[in-house]
Amino acid sequence: xxxxxxxxxxxxxxxxxxxxxxxxxxxxxxxxxxxxxxxxxxxxxxxxxxxxxxxxxxxxxxxxxxxxxxxxxxxxxxxxxxxxxxxxxxxxxxxxxxxxxxxxxxxxxxxxxxxxxxxxxxxxxxxxxxxxxxxxxxxxxxxxxxxxxxxxxxxxxxxxxxxxxxxxxxxxxxxxxxxxxxxxxxxxxxxxxxxxxxxxxxxxxxxxxxxxxxxxxxxxxxxxxxxxxxxxxxxxxxxxxxxxxxxxxxxxxxxxxxxxxxxxxxxxxxxxxxxxxxxxxxxxxxxxxxxxxxxxxxxxxxxxxxxxxxxxxxxxxxxxxxxxxxxxxxxxxxxxxxxxx
Amino acid sequence: xxxxxxxxxxxxxxxxxxxxxxxxxxxxxxxxxxxxxxxxxxxxxxxxxxxxxxxxxxxxxxxxxxxxxxxxxxxxxxxxxxxxxxxxxxxxxxxxxxxxxxxxxxxxxxxxxxxxxxxxxxxxxxxxxxxxxxxxxxxxxxxxxxxxxxxxxxxxxxxxxxxxxxxxxxxxxxxxxxxxxxxxxxxxxxxxxxxxxxxxxxxxxxxxxxxxxxxxxxxxxxxxxxxxxxxxxxxxxxxxxxxxxxxxxxxxxxxxxxxxxxxxxxxxxxxxxxxxxxxxxxxxxxxxxxxxxxxxxxxxxxxxxxxxxxxxxxxxxxxxxxxxxxxxxxxxxxxxxxxxxxxxxxxxxxxxxxxxxxxxxxxxxxxxx
Numbered sequence: 001x002x003x004x005x006x007x008x009x010x011x012x013x014x015x016x017x018x019x020x021x022x023x024x025x026x027x028x029x030x031x032x033x034x035x036x037x038x039x040x041x042x043x044x045x046x047x048x049x050x051x052x053x054x055x056x057x058x059x060x061x062x063x064x065x066x067x068x069x070x071x072x073x074x075x076x077x078x079x080x081x082x083x084x085x086x087x088x089x090x091x092x093x094x095x096x097x098x099x100x101x102x103x104x105x106x107x108x109x110x111x112x113x114x115x116x117x118x119x120x121x122x123x124x125x126x127x128x129x130x131x132x133x134x135x136x137x138x139x140x141x142x143x144x145x146x147x148x149x150x151x152x153x154x155x156x157x158x159x160x161x162x163x164x165x166x167x168x169x170x171x172x173x174x175x176x177x178x179x180x181x182x183x184x185x186x187x188x189x190x191x192x193x194x195x196x197x198x199x200x201x202x203x204x205x206x207x208x209x210x211x212x213x214x215x216x217x218x219x220x221x222x223x224x225x226x227x228x229x230x231x232x233x234x235x236x237x238x239x240x241x242x243x244x245x246x247x248x249x250x251x252x253x254x255x256x257x258x259x260x261x262x263x264x265x266x267x268x269x270x271x272x273x274x275x276x277x278x279x280x281x282x283x284x285x286x287x288x289x290x291x292x293x294x295x296x297x298x299x300x301x302x303x304x305x306x307x308x309x310x311x312x313x314x315x316x317x318x319x320x321x322x323x324x325x326x327x328x329x330x331x332x333x334x335x336x337x338x339x340x341x
Numbered sequence: 342x343x344x345x346x347x348x349x350x351x352x353x354x355x356x357x358x359x360x361x362x363x364x365x366x367x368x369x370x371x372x373x374x375x376x377x378x379x380x381x382x383x384x385x386x387x388x389x390x391x392x393x394x395x396x397x398x399x400x401x402x403x404x405x406x407x408x409x410x411x412x413x414x415x416x417x418x419x420x421x422x423x424x425x426x427x428x429x430x431x432x433x434x435x436x437x438x439x440x441x442x443x444x445x446x447x448x449x450x451x452x453x454x455x456x457x458x459x460x461x462x463x464x465x466x467x468x469x470x471x472x473x474x475x476x477x478x479x480x481x482x483x484x485x486x487x488x489x490x491x492x493x494x495x496x497x498x499x500x501x502x503x504x505x506x507x508x509x510x511x512x513x514x515x516x517x518x519x520x521x522x523x524x525x526x527x528x529x530x531x532x533x534x535x536x537x538x539x540x541x542x543x544x545x546x547x548x549x550x551x552x553x554x555x556x557x558x559x560x561x562x563x564x565x566x567x568x569x570x571x572x573x574x575x576x577x578x579x580x581x582x583x584x585x586x587x588x589x590x591x592x593x594x595x596x597x598x599x600x601x602x603x604x605x606x607x608x609x610x611x612x613x614x615x616x617x618x619x620x621x622x623x624x625x626x627x628x629x630x631x632x633x634x635x636x637x638x639x640x641x642x643x644x645x646x647x648x649x650x651x652x653x654x655x656x657x658x659x660x661x662x663x664x665x666x667x668x669x670x671x672x673x674x675x676x677x678x679x680x681x682x683x684x685x686x687x688x689x690x691x692x693x694x695x696x697x698x699x700x701x702x703x704x705x706x707x708x709x710x
Contacts, residue, residue: 004516004517005516005517009606012514012515013514013515013516018514018515018516021511021514021516022516022517022518024507024508024511025508025511025512025516025518025519025522028504028508028522028526029521029522029525029526031583032525032526032528032529032583033525034551035540035541035543035544035583036528038540038543038544038551039540039543042543050549051549052549053549053550053553054549054550054551054553054554056551101363101364101367102364104359104360104361104363104364105360105361105363105364105365107360108356108357108360108361109361112356112357112360112361114357114361128373128377129377132374132377132378132381133381136378136381136396170699172361172365174695174696174699176364176368177636177637177640177695178692178695179368179372180637180640180641181640181643181687181688181691181692181695182375182376182379182684182687182688183643183644183646183664183665183668183684183687184644185646185665185668185669185672185680185684186375186379186382186668186680186681186684186685186688187375187379189378189379189382189677190374190375190378190379190382191371191375193374193378194371194374194375209367209371210371212367213367213368213370213371213372214371216364216367216368217368218637220364221633221636221637222592222630222633224633225596225629225630225633226595226596226599226630228629229596229599229626229629229630244356245356246356259595259598259599260595260596260599262595263591263592263594263595266527266591267530267588267591267592270530270531273531273533274531274532274533274534274536276533276534276535276647290533291533291535291536294533294535294536294539295535298539303539303542305539305543308536308539311536312532312533312536312540315532315533315536316528316531316532319531320524320527320528320531323524323527323531324524327520327523327524328520330523330591330594330595330598
């Protein structure tokens with residue numbers, strides 16, 4: 001039998017080094033797995049087993065029971081299924097939209113040059129701040145913001161053209177990522193007011209919109225580095241052959257960016273899947289998501305470990321399945337293959 | 342010119358705007374109002390009148406309270422005169438900053454505006470170090486939520502980056518079970534942060550948790566993490582690292598996998614050492630994305646709340662209370678004004694850190710690569 005540790009090519013490690021690498025990975029795998037294993041066995045425990053514990057191995061030192069699973073899946077019934085469906089819809093749709101919109105913006109920031117004028121940006125912020133102050137002071141919000149917009153457009157057309165100083169692409173990128181700095185705790189109440197105005201409270205559309213906006217900067221930044229690392233010659237030769245930008249993006253850039261796109265998709269999916277505080281503030285019954293259910297298990301009787309464990313397990317299962325399905329795309333050879341073909 | 346509208350539509354000119362505007366508009370729509378509204382909140386006080394809730398303008402009172410007033414010990418910490426080591430660290434930092442500034446001034450390549458900005462930056466840095474030594478390297482000093490947050494962020498990022506990079510470099514090798522490892526390593530990230538918090542609460546329980554025999558063997562049966570501030574902070578950093586290392590791991594893995602292996606192979610065949618091929622081929626390709634991950638982790642890390650809140654409730658005392666947790670506690674007690682003020686101080690702090698990071702580290706690194 002051939003050893004799995006044998007050497008295959010010049011870049012491959014020598015057999016002892018490979019064994020070392022394997023052992024380190026195995027050690028980290030244990031660190032990752034142990035808490036998850038504990039979660040798994042806890043989901044089959046009763047309150048008594050948890051309290052008298054620690055018990056490690058089902059059937060050996062405690063008698064496993066399905067009571068927590070039954071409680072979450074059947075007794076709670078719709079109170080589990082509804083948030084679950086919401087989480088799936090919100091997570092998938094917001095991350096797909098964020099991936100599409102964000103990748104286009106990232107590509108644009110790598111391949112085009114933008115020069116937004118400092119003066120125009122300043123005017124925009126100024127008129128918006130004035131409109132907000134007017135709205136807080138009691139003017140009807142729609143009128144305040146429309147007149148703010150009008151003032152901005154007039155000033156931008158006249159005064160704004162005189163400013164010469166301009167920002168660059170890196171400033172735009174920095175502005176985008178800076179939108180993630182403010183903690184959700186500060187954003188939650190204003191967002192509540194905002195969605196109240198457009199009657200989207202307790203509606204998954206509000207969550208999808210919010211998660212797209214909060215995850216966009218991450219997509220833009222990760223994909224920007226990724227696109228920048230692609231060889232430009234490929235796109236240039238296609239452009240010389242007369243292909244449009246859209247064609248180049250669709251048939252060259254996107255196919256060779258699959259590893260980056262998949263990794264980024266998984267990250268934003270996970271962020272949207274697990275977000276807690278904004279979901280807490282924006283939803284009440286219909287649009288609740290799973291993280292709220294997990295937190296709800298810490299009720300007046302103290303944390304219901306067994307129920308919490310069941311919820312966490314059923315929450316991570318689809319994401320893990322998706323990671324299993326997508327992992328093979330985060331693999332070498334795709335770029336090399338594209339360059340050869 | 343645009344004689345053919347369809348042709349003009351398909352040109353780069355349209356693509357330029359079509360690609361970037363959706364992202365900009367979406368973010369503007371959802372970020373501008375909260376940004377302005379929380380400024381408004383931070384200079385007001387919530388007043389409950391019969392039948393309505395009003396905002397009373399109180400000026401910069403909330404900020405003043407946090408930085409100089411009643412909440413100072415909570416936010417900045419208890420400031421005491423530093424020990425000899427503390428003084429040495431402070432003087433050393435100031436001396437190094439001064440030398441760097443004088444060298445920049447002498448080189449003649451930095452504009453007067455740049456010099457002035459660097460001077461401001463140096464003063465801010467010295468102020469921070471002064472705060473750090475007064476709270477951490479002093480008799481009777483105690484860090485407030487600002488310093489605690491900095492400890493979490495920088496301690497956590499250092500661990501996560503080292504572990505994530507190391508694991509990603511091992512997981513691209515052709516070792517057995519590599520697909521299993523890659524998927525398994527992602528799992529901690531997939532658990533909702535609140536859930537991870539409760540999971541670590543189970544793990545760190547010294548009487549019913551899985552490590553109970555270990556605690557008993559060490560004679561720590563009735564020990565709780567809540568007794569020692571530094572152990573409590575360490576527990577938070579360990580939990581945070583367990584959760585976030587996968588993030589660094591997966592991004593670096595994708596970057597490593599998209600490297601052209603043939604270049605490395607050719608270099609090795611030509612007699613380059615493994616270290617040389619790492620230093621001159623792998624590292625330049627990884628640096629830009631690494632600096633991006635660090636920036637994202639800085640921004641996300643400053644918002645740390647679930648782990649210290651669930652694990653320790655911010656305790657012992659306020660030893661693990663991060664800025665966001667402090668804002669959350671104020672928020673829960675309906676002191677929305679002070680909560681917004683803390684959030685805004687956080688915004689200013691992170692903006693400064695991120696700007697310095699981007700202009701000094703990232704730009705230089707991108708030029709290198």
